[in-house]
Amino acid sequence: xxxxxxxxxxxxxxxxxxxxxxxxxxxxxxxxxxxxxxxxxxxxxxxxxxxxxxxxxxxxxxxxxxxxxxxxxxxxxxxxxxxxxxxxxxxxxxxxxxxxxxxxxxxxxxxxxxxxxxxxxxxxxxxxxxxxxxxxxxxxxxxxxxxxxxxxxxxxxxxxxxxxxxxxxxxxxxxxxxxxxxxxxxxxxxxxxxxxxxxxxxxxxxxxxxxxxxxxxxxxxxxxxxxxxxxxxxxxxxx
Amino acid sequence: xxxxxxxxxxxxxxxxxxxxxxxxxxxxxxxxxxxxxxxxxxxxxxxxxxxxxxxxxxxxxxxxxxxxxxxxxxxxxxxxxxxxxxxxxxxxxxxxxxxxxxxxxxxxxxxxxxxxxxxxxxxxxxxxxxxxxxxxxxxxxxxxxxxxxxxxxxxxxxxxxxxxxxxxxxxxxxxxxxxxxxxxxxxxxxxxxxxxxxxxxxxxxxxxxxxxxxxxxxxxxxxxxxxxxxxxxxxxxxx
DNA sequence: GCTTGACCCTGCCCCTAGGGCAGGGTTCGA
DNA sequence: TCGAACCCTGCCCTAGGGGCAGGGTCAAGC
Numbered sequence: 001x002x003x004x005x006x007x008x009x010x011x012x013x014x015x016x017x018x019x020x021x022x023x024x025x026x027x028x029x030x031x032x033x034x035x036x037x038x039x040x041x042x043x044x045x046x047x048x049x050x051x052x053x054x055x056x057x058x059x060x061x062x063x064x065x066x067x068x069x070x071x072x073x074x075x076x077x078x079x080x081x082x083x084x085x086x087x088x089x090x091x092x093x094x095x096x097x098x099x100x101x102x103x104x105x106x107x108x109x110x111x112x113x114x115x116x117x118x119x120x121x122x123x124x125x126x127x128x129x130x131x132x133x134x135x136x137x138x139x140x141x142x143x144x145x146x147x148x149x150x151x152x153x154x155x156x157x158x159x160x161x162x163x164x165x166x167x168x169x170x171x172x173x174x175x176x177x178x179x180x181x182x183x184x185x186x187x188x189x190x191x192x193x194x195x196x197x198x199x200x201x202x203x204x205x206x207x208x209x210x211x212x213x214x215x216x217x218x219x220x221x222x223x224x225x226x227x228x229x230x231x232x233x234x235x236x237x238x239x
Numbered sequence: 240x241x242x243x244x245x246x247x248x249x250x251x252x253x254x255x256x257x258x259x260x261x262x263x264x265x266x267x268x269x270x271x272x273x274x275x276x277x278x279x280x281x282x283x284x285x286x287x288x289x290x291x292x293x294x295x296x297x298x299x300x301x302x303x304x305x306x307x308x309x310x311x312x313x314x315x316x317x318x319x320x321x322x323x324x325x326x327x328x329x330x331x332x333x334x335x336x337x338x339x340x341x342x343x344x345x346x347x348x349x350x351x352x353x354x355x356x357x358x359x360x361x362x363x364x365x366x367x368x369x370x371x372x373x374x375x376x377x378x379x380x381x382x383x384x385x386x387x388x389x390x391x392x393x394x395x396x397x398x399x400x401x402x403x404x405x406x407x408x409x410x411x412x413x414x415x416x417x418x419x420x421x422x423x424x425x426x427x428x429x430x431x432x433x434x435x436x437x438x439x440x441x442x443x444x445x446x447x448x449x450x451x452x453x454x455x456x457x458x459x460x461x462x463x464x465x466x467x468x469x470x471x472x473x474x475x476x477x478x
Numbered sequence: 479g480c481t482t483g484a485c486c487c488t489g490c491c492c493c494t495a496g497g498g499c500a501g502g503g504t505t506c507g508a
Numbered sequence: 509t510c511g512a513a514c515c516c517t518g519c520c521c522t523a524g525g526g527g528c529a530g531g532g533t534c535a536a537g538c
Contacts, residue, residue, distance in 0.1 A: 002383055005485065010383040015486085020525060035533055037486055042376030045383060049348050057335045060523070072343075079339055086336050090329055096296045097325050100318055104311075109288050137281030144241055144249040144284060244514065254515085259496055274504055276515055300495070 002040035011048045018048065026051050026065050057082050058089065107136050112147075114154045115139045118161070125167060131174045169193055173233070181228040190236035241279035250287045257287065265290050265304050296321050297328065346375050351386075353393045354378045357400070364406060370413045408432055412472070420467040429475035 008015045021027040027047055030040045047068065054064045059082055067078055102109050108116045115136075122132050142150040160166050172189055179186065247254045260266040266286055269279045286307065293303045298321055306317055341348050347355045354375075361371050381389040399405050411428055418425065 002380065003485075006383045010379075014525080016525060016527090019488095024524095035486080037533080042379040045379050046349055046376075050342060053335075053338045053342055053348060055524085056331075057339050062523090076343060079343060083336060083339055086332055086339070090332050092295075093297075093325055093329050093332070096292070097322060099292045100296050100322055100325070103289060103292050104315060104318060109292060110285055137285075140249075140281040140284050141241065144245045242514075253496080255496060255498090258517095263495095274515080276504080294495085 002042075002045070004038050004040070007040045007045060007048065010045060011052050013048065013052050021048070021051055021061075024061050024065065026061060026068065054082070057086055111136060111139050111143065112151065112154070114151070114158070115143075118154060118158055121158075121161060125171060127171065128174050128177070130177070165196060169196060176229050176233060177227045179229040181232045183229065186229060186233050187236060190233055193237050241281075241284065243277050243279070246279045246284060246287065249284060250291050252287065252291050260287070260290055260300075263300050263304065265300060265307065293321070296325055350375060350378050350382065351390065351393070353390070353397070354382075357393060357397055360397075360400060364410060366410065367413050367416070369416070404435060408435055415468050415472060416466045418468040420471045422468065425468060425472050426475060429472055432476050 004015050004018055008018055011018075018027065022029050027044065030038050030044055033039050050068065051064055054067060055061065059067070063078075067075060070078065099109060106116070107119055111119070118139075119132055119136055122135065139150065139154065142153065161170070169189075169192060173193070176183075176186065176189060243254050243257055247257055250257075257266065261268050266283065269277050269283055272278050289307065290303055293306060294300065298306070302317075306314060309317065338348060345355070346358055350358070357378075358371055358375055361374065378389065378393065381392065400409075408428075408431060412432070415422075415425065415428060
């Protein structure tokens with residue numbers, strides 16, 4: 001009659017799995033024939049299909065064992081629960097697909113949507129990729145330190161970016177990275193930066209937008225995050 | 240700056256998983272601070288999110304390691320493949336859900352749709368659950384032995400069931416199970432069975448519908464698959 | 479009768495992707 | 509200054525089998 005291999009084919013399961021179920025006590029060992037081969041009956045086949053159905057649904061074998069001789073009400077409740085889990089897992093896999101698609105480009109996986117929009121804006125303005133990367137890494141650090149604060153800060157920063165003068169300063173500061181440190185434009189730029197800050201402060205909404213400690217960390221974390229021109233500029237702005 | 244716990248929260252991963260990625264060489268070990276704590280940078284965060292995204296998509300860590308420093312074209316191809324796998328797995332889970340729903344009742348999980356329809360027909364005719372169970376188990380054994388033959392046999396059997404006389408005999412034979420072995424109706428039934436077989440044979444389409452060896456196996460596999468009345472009936476039919 | 483390929487047996491070690499716990503040191507906020 | 513919350517290494521554990529070794533068995537064809 002039924003050998004282990006045939007039973008395995010019937011149930012869509014490997015021979016090894018069947019032996020495993022015997023070991024775990026899920027499926028009773030059948031009688032053996034004269035040469036020691038296991039000989040199965042239709043009842044084994046029925047039980048095995050039940051085991052396989054639950055196992056393929058991700059139910060741990062220990063739980064399968066319980067369910068095999070649970071009363072119908074318990075079984076019905078358990079099946080509803082398992083079905084729910086399956087639904088969840090399908091939703092998870094779908095989310096995984098969505099994220100996977102974003103892996104090939106863009107920063108949306110690493111920062112909040114608001115920050116990602118901000119980075120896109122910078123790109124639209126013609127900001128260098130180097131600067132964008134420094135920004136991104138800074139925001140990542142801020143978000144890990146405190147997502148709530150980061151959310152507030154990005155909102156402020158985006159308001160700031162609405163100011164044409166600030167945008168101009170941002171771009172010029174970005175361009176200054178490559179200037180020679182004795183470039184005469186640095187002094188002029190430093191003046192405009194100071195003036196702009198003074199103007200903001202006079203309007204009394206003077207909160208520091210960037211936590212300077214964090215900004216420094218972000219700068220340290222990347223090679224090429226500063227330059228001789230920027231160092232000089234910083235000294236000029238400080239006075 | 241970034242401790243392992245914060246990094247883990249940011250990436251939606253456990254601390255243990257991060258240490259595991261270090262061991263496997265997926266994520267570079269960061270510098271340690273004076274007390275031996277790991278201190279991470281934004282670059283670690285970016286890489287970790289990539290790892291997590293792939294790992295959540297079910298990519299084995301060894302493969303993740305390869306993909307992390309693959310060229311963009313290879314990566315694009317790999318992502319397409321992984322996405323395909325994900326789609327397959329979603330389809331599998333959906334199938335698992337469908338099968339799970341059938342676990343609570345019915346025989347459709349265990350036999351082919353044709354056999355299941357046949358069993359439903361028997362139920363509709365008022366055949367006893369005991370007989371239906373014997374049929375089901377017989378068909379399971381036949382299907383495990385040879386699905387193709389079983390498909391042919393069930394087609395023949397269903398044709399047979401279209402014959403009102405055969406149906407009547409089937410039902411009476413079923414009912415006879417509980418009769419006393421000396422019941423006078425047994426002899427009459429045996430006659431009708433013999434006549435019916437004779438009629439079929441004369442119409443020259445005389446193929447055995449049931450493989451007798453298999454039928455016997457099916458009968459053996461179940462307790463209560465025979466009775467004193469049936470034993471007597473068998474002797475009467477044989478002559 | 480003999481061989482050959484497909485089965486079957488037990489027993490052993492291996493894998494993935496971490497989880498859990500022990501036993502100890504560190505940092506931070508009140 | 510103290511307790512809670514972190515962090516460190518090291519070790520063992522898990523599910524669900526896969527793979528292989530080393531050996532016995534069965535069925536078909538020659």
